[in-house]
Amino acid sequence: MTPFHIDVPQTDLDDLRDRLARTRWPRPLPGDGWTRGVPVDYLRDLADYWRGGYDWRVHEARLNEFPQFRTEIDGQDIHFLHVRSPEPDALPLILTHGWPNSIVEFTNLIGPLTDPRAYGGDPGQAFHVVAPSVPGFGFSAPPAQTGWTVGRVARIWAGLMSRLGYEHYGTMGGDLGAYVAPEVAIADPDRVVGVYVIGGLGFPTESDVPELTEAEQAAFASLQQADWMNGVDHHALLRAAPQTFAYGWQDSPAAALAWMMQKFHEFNTDPRPVEQVLDRDLILTNLSLYWFTGTFGSSSWFMYDSTAFAWPQGQTAAPTGVYSGPPGIRRLAERHNTILHWPESNSAGHHFVAMEQPDAFAADLRTFFAKVR
Known part of the structure; x- marks a missing residue:
């Protein structure tokens, strides 16, 4: 057992802020809200906060309390x-x-x-x-x-x-x-x-559907219509080409932020925006951990090593x-x-x-x- 202490180099923090500052933002696509994915204005605001308002060192110190x-x-x-x-x-x-x-x-x-x-x-x-x-x-x-x-x-x-x-x-x-x-x-x-x-x-x-009771069939139908069941199929995506998508997540913090918020949004069943349901800094600490360790691709093994x-x-x-x-x-x-x-x-x-x-x-x-x- 070797004691471990999180200590992200300052050069990595500076690099993250520099990359965020140089983001090439796409044009907004037509459609309301999240119908085309993460809205551009929403992500720009969050990226600005990640770059200038969020303090990794505070949360790094908190994790190091454990x-x-x-x-x-x-x-x-x-x-x-x-x-x-x-x-x-x-x-x-x-x-x-x-x-x-x-x-x-x-x-x-x-x-x-x-x-x-x-x-x-x-x-x-x-x-x-x-x-x-x-x-x-x-x-x-x-x-x-x-x-x-x-x-x-x-x-x-x-x-x-x-x-x-x-x-x-x-x-x-x-x-x-x-x-x-x-x-x-x-x-x-x-x-x-x-x-x-x-x-x-x-x-x-x-195969279970024919044997479900009427109440169970209604519950199953509701399940099939849930937002989190009909968003981006990350299992299929990461089973098909995880290496391809990892280039964007590894190189662009804006791409990484968009991907993380897409999934955290889809996993939200509360009518409030996800950053009002979960602490915004906690979401960004999780994302920062992925960014600093470069594990967007490697964390997908259980999907790319599966068949369905x-x-x-x-x-x-x-x-x-x-x-x-x-x-x-x-x-x-x-x-x-x-x-x-x-x-x-x-x-x-x-x-x-x-x-x-x-x-x-x-x-x-x-x-x-x-x-x-």
């Missing part, structure tokens, strides 16, 4: 946060972030999880938190070969928890993490006490809880999971709920793990 390390497992250099709770009987918990996200996803979540006493919670429900950067993301090394799978990442996570000396632990993830977290239980069934995902289980496939999109199925090695059951269907999720926690009404205005509502998310996560400790 103890960080690097270690090599399975030939892979892994970066991770390891924040132990002041409560000695805390349950170890490994968090897996989503795409296009990073450990920044958990910036406001770690405190309520590790020290619930300080946030008005029950100290008996505290966690020791481990939050690795998925290979190819942030400060973890990118996969050097093709053929990577979420199962391989999960085995690395199990090895990391063993190396840290944890005899039993929980696993949590959303988005990409909703694929990885169940695989951790499959890889380490004797030590994983529970799997918690933000959502994604029990989504019907076309599929929803996560889960596992039966450990009990499962979710933050939000709907729009998934519980009876479908129970084909592949032992569901212990399936709330119907947890609020979520954004796909990355841990960024949006860390306190509510932490409370629900504690509710589930209280059942399996």
Whole structure:
């Protein structure tokens, strides 16, 4: 284990600001709002703020408040946060972030999880938190070969928890993490006490449709019409030509900003603009991490190493809880999971709920793990 400290060179910050200042802005295309993609005026305002108003050093210092390390497992250099709770009987918990996200996803979540006493919670429900950067993301090394799978990442996570000396632990993830977290239980069934995902289980496939009830068919139809189901198909795009698109994201911060905001906008179910739902600086810290580490392309491995999109199925090695059951269907999720926690009404205005509502998310996560400790 090697201690790690984030320290982006000043030359990289200067280069970012210079590139933003020299952006060749396109002409606005006809159409209202976001109908043609990210509006030019909107992005120019945000780029101006990223260049002159946003302070990376403030957020770099905040990230450095978390103890960080690097270690090599399975030939892979892994970066991770390891924040132990002041409560000695805390349950170890490994968090897996989503795409296009990073450990920044958990910036406001770690405190309520590790020290619930300080946030008005029950100290008996505290966690020791481990939050690795998925290979190819942030400060973890990118996969050097093709053929990577979420199962391989999960085995690395199990090895990391063993190396840290944890005899039993929980696993949590959303988005990409909703694929990885169940695989951790499959890889380490004797030590994983529970799997918690933000959502994604029990989504019907076309083959399920004829057997759906009338209410389930209505829910499926609503799902198919959701904005986040009908935006840019990033799975198809990054499966087809990730190297091609990486040139723009690697060379132009405006292109990188446009891509990130396109996805964060599509992942927003709240009627308010995304920067009013999620903290604007938090979004830009996540983007800056991608920019400074040059990981827009390498973070796409789970899409370019796949042949088609599929929803996560889960596992039966450990009990499962979710933050939000709907729009998934519980009876479908129970084909592949032992569901212990399936709330119907947890609020979520954004796909990355841990960024949006860390306190509510932490409370629900504690509710589930209280059942399996």
